[in-house]
Amino acid sequence: MEDTIEILAANNLTTADAGRTSSATRVADIMSNNLVTLSAHHTFGQAVQLMTNSPFRHFLVIHADGRLAGVFSDRDVLRALGRTPNWQAKNVSGVMTHKVFTVTPETPLSVAASEMLSRRINCLPVIGKDGKVCGIITSTDLLRSYQKIQASLENNSCGTSTVSV
Amino acid sequence: MNDGNREIKGRESSMAAPSGPIGRYKCVADVMTRKTVTLSPHHGFAEAVSLMADRHFRHVVVVDTGGQILGVISDRDILRTLARTSNWQTKDVSQIMTRDPVTVKRETPLPVAVAKIVAKRINCLPVLDDEGKVCGILTSTDLLKAYQKLLESLDSNRATP
Numbered sequence: 616m617e618d619t620i621e622i623l624a625a626n627n628l629t630t631a632d633a634g635r636t637s638s639a640t641r642v643a644d645i646m647s648n649n650l651v652t653l654s655a656h657h658t659f660g661q662a663v664q665l666m667t668n669s670p671f672r673h674f675l676v677i678h679a680d681g682r683l684a685g686v687f688s689d690r691d692v693l694r695a696l697g698r699t700p701n702w703q704a705k706n707v708s709g710v711m712t713h714k715v716f717t718v719t720p721e722t723p724l725s726v727a728a729s730e731m732l733s734r735r736i737n738c739l740p741v742i743g744k745d746g747k748v749c750g751i752i753t754s755t756d757l758l759r760s761y762q763k764i765q766a767s768l769e770n771n772s773c774g775t776s777t778v779s780v
Numbered sequence: 781m782n783d784g785n786r787e788i789k790g791r792e793s794s795m796a797a798p799s800g801p802i803g804r805y806k807c808v809a810d811v812m813t814r815k816t817v818t819l820s821p822h823h824g825f826a827e828a829v830s831l832m833a834d835r836h837f838r839h840v841v842v843v844d845t846g847g848q849i850l851g852v853i854s855d856r857d858i859l860r861t862l863a864r865t866s867n868w869q870t871k872d873v874s875q876i877m878t879r880d881p882v883t884v885k886r887e888t889p890l891p892v893a894v895a896k897i898v899a900k901r902i903n904c905l906p907v908l909d910d911e912g913k914v915c916g917i918l919t920s921t922d923l924l925k926a927y928q929k930l931l932e933s934l935d936s937n938r939a940t941p
Binding site: 640663664666667670672689690692693694696697698723724725728729731732735737754755757758759760761762764765766769 | 829830832833834836838855856858859860862863864890891894895897898901920921923924925926927928930931932934935
């Protein structure tokens, strides 16, 4: 059993957008608490399998105490594949990104979006007050929120140029 | 750069002129990346991998010699091939690309493009001109840039009512 990949659904599939409107302004408003995590000792092959069989492109690698160890992304896989000859022999910790930029639930969405763009990344782990991982915000989460704002702007745009949020 | 050689052009984003009162971008042409990277169907798996590993983009449009779109190859296609086939070294681009990709036109409204990307769980939409030739690519990053500008203007609206 100990080598099977654990898929931990931290809060049982409650993506945080249930009932939200376009007034989302902070990370907490749109982040997912539905996390798929890996351990640093999983093999490269296991991680690639997991990635192929799930819709996610980013996996948080978490220490036993709930603190973040790193992020394992599809980008890391490609990089390993392109540059390391013995990539089959690697484990997750040998391939993942160790130095990860994180946000808190209170971070404004505009800041999260600009950090993602300037750092050329697509996911930001969300760290709670206790220092443990409490969620993840991806570029897809941001685009979903963009979609909602666009819809409300369309509704508001008839005859007026002001935007109420 | 002649026939069949890999053509790599720089990407040049076209986000210069915001339209509308708060810098709203209205259609695909306002935010798309005009210069796209293309491959021919006969390029090898390794070429596609090194192209993506060395550069920052994740999507390459596959075109025939006439510039007509044949498919899209994404980092996702590469991962899928890697995980499911043992002889991936021998594959070429035409065997791993996604055929008949979802596309948009220059004048497609942005909300429609965003909805396609979100609903179909993809990250890139090739942009076709009236003759069906590829004239650009719209990625989730292009859209995120537009959203970020919108968020900033909303923030400053709130700060100075």
